[in-house]
Structures are given as C-alpha cells and as structure tokens.
Amino acid sequence: MKAQYHYSPGLIHIAVVGSAGAGKSSFINAVRGLSRNDPVAAPTGIVETTDTVTRYADPRQDSRMVWYDFPGSGTPTVSDWQYFNDTGLYIFDCIIVLTDNCVLDSDLAILRACKPFKNIEAFIVRSKSDQHINKMVSEKMPQGFDPYDPDMDAETRYLSFLKKTEERQRFIDETSQNVQTHLEREKLLPKKVYIICMDAMLATVNKIRSSEAIDEADLLSDVKGFVAKTARNGLEELQRLSAEASRKAEEARLAIERKWFEGVRPECRPSDEDISRMKAQYHYSPGFIHIAVVGSAGAGKSSFINAVRGLSRNDPVAAPTGIVETTDTVTRYADPRQDSWTVWYDVPGSGAPNVSDWQYFNDMGLYIFDCIIVLTDNRVLDSDLAILRACKPFKNIEAFIVRSMSDQHINNMVSEKMPQGFDPHNPDMDAETRSLFFLKTTEERQRFIDETSQNVQTHLEKEKVLPKKVYIICMDAMLATVNKIRSPKAIDEADLLSDIRGFVLQRLQSGC
Numbered sequence: 001m002k003a004q005y006h007y008s009p010g011l012i013h014i015a016v017v018g019s020a021g022a023g024k025s026s027f028i029n030a031v032r033g034l035s036r037n038d039p040v041a042a043p044t045g046i047v048e049t050t051d052t053v054t055r056y057a058d059p060r061q062d063s064r065m066v067w068y069d070f071p072g073s074g075t076p077t078v079s080d081w082q083y084f085n086d087t088g089l090y091i092f093d094c095i096i097v098l099t100d101n102c103v104l105d106s107d108l109a110i111l112r113a114c115k116p117f118k119n120i121e122a123f124i125v126r127s128k129s130d131q132h133i134n135k136m137v138s139e140k141m142p143q144g145f146d147p148y149d150p151d152m153d154a155e156t157r158y159l160s161f162l163k164k165t166e167e168r169q170r171f172i173d174e175t176s177q178n179v180q181t182h183l184e185r186e187k188l189l190p191k192k193v194y195i196i197c198m199d200a201m202l203a204t205v206n207k208i209r210s211s212e213a214i215d216e217a218d219l220l221s222d223v224k225g226f227v228a229k230t231a232r233n234g235l236e237e238l239q240r241l242s243a244e245a246s247r248k249a250e251e252a253r254l255a256i257e258r259k260w261f262e263g264v265r266p267e268c269r270p271s272d273e274d275i276s277r278m279k280a281q282y283h284y285s286p287g288f289i290h291i292a293v294v295g296s297a298g299a300g301k302s303s304f305i306n307a308v309r310g311l312s313r314n315d316p317v318a319a320p321t322g323i324v325e326t327t328d329t330v331t332r333y334a335d336p337r338q339d340s341w342t343v344w345y346d347v348p349g350s351g352a353p354n355v356s357d358w359q360y361f362n363d364m365g366l367y368i369f370d371c372i373i374v375l376t377d378n379r380v381l382d383s384d385l386a387i388l389r390a391c392k393p394f395k396n397i398e399a400f401i402v403r404s405m406s407d408q409h410i411n412n413m414v415s416e417k418m419p420q421g422f423d424p425h426n427p428d429m430d431a432e433t434r435s436l437f438f439l440k441t442t443e444e445r446q447r448f449i450d451e452t453s454q455n456v457q458t459h460l461e462k463e464k465v466l467p468k469k470v471y472i473i474c475m476d477a478m479l480a481t482v483n484k485i486r487s488p489k490a491i492d493e494a495d496l497l498s499d500i501r502g503f504v505l506q507r508l509q510s511g512c
Contacts, residue, residue, distance in 0.1 A: 090117060
C-alpha cells in the first residue's frame with residue numbers, strides 16, 4: 001500500500017475520508033488554500049468525482065503534508081465493512097473523517113478501525129455548516145422570507161441576524177452532543193468535532209476574516225500541531241509502527257470478513273405471518289394507500305412528510321425535524337386533508353449506526369407498503385439502491401426516487417462560480433454582480449438537473465434496475481406547491497405530486 005500511494009518518509013500523509021458527498025475534495029482544496037478553479041485543485045461536483053485514491057501535494061514550500069482524497073464510503077462501489085482495510089488507511093499518519101450531516105455507521109466504522117493503531121491521529125470534521133445554519137434560520141423566519149431580497153426592511157434584517165446567532169449556537173451545541181453520544185455508544189474516547197464550511201476554511205487558510213467561521217482556525221492549528229509533533233518523533237519509530245499496523249490490519253480484515261459473512265442473511269420473501277405482523281404493527285388500514293418515505297439518515301424525510309401534507313415544521317401535527325436523527329422508530333402520519341386516502345410513514349434513516357443497510361428492507365417491513373419514496377439529499381448510496389433492488393420482486397410496490405435539498409446544492413454551486421468574497425446577502429450588491437448571479441443561477445440549476453438525472457440512471461443501469469425518473473425538489477418549493485403558491489425554487493415538485501396522486505387514484509380504482 002505504501003508503494004501504491006507513493007508514501008514518502010519524512011512527510012506527513014493525511015487521508016480525508018467519509019461518506020459520499022461530504023465535501024472531501026472541496027476540503028482538500030480549501031485546506032491547501034486553493035479555489036475549485038485552480039489548475040492543481042481536486043475536481044469537485046454534484047456526483048462522485050473521486051473513484052480512486054488521489055494524492056495531492058501541499059503547494060506551500062515549507063509544508064511537510066501530503067493530502068489524499070478518498071472515494072466516499074457508503075457508495076455502491078465501496079462497502080462500509082471493507083472500507084478501512086481495502087483502501088489501506090492503516091498506512092496513514094492522520095485521518096480526517098468528514099461528515100456533512102448525521103453521523104453514519106461508515107464514519108464510526110473508520111474511527112473504530114483507527115483505535116488499535118496508536119500511530120494514527122483522527123479528526124472529526126462536520127462540514128457545510130453555513131448551508132445547515134442558513135436552512136435552520138429560514139425555517140425560523142416568516143413564510144416567504146427571502147435572504148437574497150435586496151429590499152429587505154430593517155426589522156426583517158434585524159430578525160434574520162438575531163435568528164442566525166441563535167441557530168448558529170444551537171447547531172454547534174446539537175452537533176457536538178450528537179457526535180459525543182455516538183462515540184460513547186461505540187466505546188470510543190470523546191473527541192472534539194470541528195465545525196466548518198469550505199468558504200470560511202479557504203478564507204482562514206488565506207488569512208482573511210470570515211463571518212461564517214466556527215472551528216476552522218482551531219482545526220488548522222491542531223493539524224499543524226500534530227504534524228510538528230509527528231515530525232519530531234523520528235522516521236525509524238514511524239516505520240516500526242507502520243509495519244505493526246500493516247500486520248494488525250490484515251488480521252482485522254480477515255476477522256471482519258468472517259463476522260460479516262456469518263451475519264449476512266440471504267434475501268428472502270416474507271412469510272404470510274411476517275406480513276400480518278407488520279401490517280398490525282403499522283396499523284395498516286384496508287382502503288387506504290400506505291406510503292413509506294425512506295432513505296439515508298439526514299436526507300430530510302420528516303421535512304418531506306410535513307411539506308407534502310402542506311404543513312410547516314411548527315404545525316402541531318408536523319413530524320419532528322432537527323439537525324440530528326429525530327426518527328428512531330417508524331411513525332405513522334395521517335394526511336390532514338379530508339378527501340385524502342393516503343397515510344404517510346416516516347422511516348428511520350438507513351446507514352445510521354442502529355440500522356444496517358443489508359437488513360433495512362426486511363426488518364422495517366417495507367414489503368407491506370403500497371408505495372415507497374426513496375429520498376436522497378446527495379449522491380446515490382448503496383442503501384438507496386438496496387431498497388430499490390428489494391422492491392423489484394414486489395409487483396404491488398410503486399417506488400419513486402426523489403433528490404431533496406436542491407436549493408442548497410444549487411446555491412452552493414452558484415457561490416463557487418462567483419468571484420471570491422461574493423456575498424448573496426449583500427444589500428448593496430451592484431447591478432453587474434446581480435446580473436452575473438442570476439445568470440450563474442440559471443446555468444448551475446440546469447447543470448444540477450442534468451448531472452443528478454444522469455448519475456441516478458447510471459447507478460440504476462449498473463444495478464440492472466429499470467430506468468426511473470428522479471424528481472428533484474426542495475422542501476420550501478414542495479410546501480408552496482402543495483399550498484398552490486408559485487415558487488421560483490420549484491423544479492419537479494408539481495410532477496411528483498401529480499404522479500403520486502395518479503398512482504393513488506389508480507390503486508384505489510383497482511381496489512388497493
């Protein structure tokens with residue numbers, strides 16, 4: 001593995017790992033002080049841009065660091081259980097585990113695997129803090145609030161700043177608590193979680209002050225401190241530890257494979273008893289259409305169920321939503337509209353520490369549902385494809401693929417195309433910048449639609465699953481569409497609602 005990765009004695013080798021779409025390539029660019037358009041920048045994009053481990057030298061002359069960009073764990077080509085050993089993470093001096101949402105089993109698997117290797121320093125980094133905080137603020141503001149509105153009055157602006165301060169602190173507190181809770185469950189020592197966003201990281205590296213900064217400076221300082229300490233330890237000791245690590249990693253790989261294959265259950269159809277038991281458990285009602293909303297942890301399933309029922313998150317009968325996992329059991333939600341025959345089910349996220357991908361479909365009893373909506377907020381994960389594969393033998397199950405949070409992704413893509421220092425919230429933005437902003441929004445929106453659709457079809461084809469339309473939505477536009485309000489963010493919300501209603505009507509006419 002050292003030869004394969006061009007391991008160089010005397011340098012510090014840092015692997016950046018984590019789930020697909022967490023922003024690993026963007027992080028490696030930012031921490032090296034590079035924008036995405038720099039000739040030596042790591043490629044970034046909407047779909048997987050990293051399918052092999054890629055080595056990036058640090059462009060600063062006095063740097064002893066070498067950065068490695070790893071393919072995302074949890075994607076169809078990389079299984080969680082084999083990720084650490086098969087990718088040779090045991091040879092690295094430092095591993096940065098990057099997560100952009102809830103802590104996944106793949107993140108914890110890497111941290112557990114690091115534990116026996118005393119020579120490996122691990123850092124936990126929560127990325128995209130700016131996107132998450134902005135979303136939280138928008139949910140606290142009055143309906144129709146537009147942070148980009150140049151004519152925003154002073155009172156609304158003040159309320160926006162106040163809510164941002166409050167939600168920023170809540171995000172920090174809840175994120176830190178969530179990570180510590182999962183570490184404790186896994187019997188891992190407590191670790192600081194560094195909360196960052198890429199714009200603030202790039203600014204901090206380049207010694208520019210950023211209002212979005214949280215832990216960027218601390219992370220850079222601690223990584224540099226580790227690098228200095230490791231360099232002082234001497235090459236002979238590092239080589240000895242690395243040889244021992246290789247031996248242990250091989251033993252660990254064989255042990256994990258044995259446990260994995262002993263624990264895997266063959267795919268099988270549920271018995272009549274299984275079906276009756278799950279229908280009773282979920283209060284299945286003949287004459288109604290039962291729709292399960294499933295997908296990876298943090299994809300926005302609870303928010304989707306609220307929006308598609310025409311409810312804001314603050315409604316008394318809304319599904320609870322939050323920064324960390326809010327759904328740990330399957331929860332049934334009636335549709336509040338009098339003429340509706342649909343019942344919605346909020347299902348715990350696959351890929352979270354307490355739900356394994358391989359058992360998700362059967363253990364959750366998804367085979368009793370009339371319709372399954374697979375919700376993903378980023379790239380297509382193996383857990384998403386596992387659900388679609390499992391649906392295939394059940395001719396009575398209609399499956400929809402929905403890509404959520406389109407507004408956040410498009411805004412992020414637009415910001416990356418704008419000049420450095422661009423602030424979409426700037427009330428004094430000149431006409432030329434505003435025109436460029438609108439142009440880039442139109443271009444990046446179409447690119448997002450095209451690349452997202454192509455990515456899904458590619459994965460479906462690989463899995464020999466029939467092509468399916470991917471519905472691209474955001475929750476604000478979905479809520480607006482349900483309530484018959486026009487939204488500039490809308491993409492496929494109306495199509496999705498129309499197709500679901502068409503399916504419901506057809507199923508009711510056929511006698512369920």
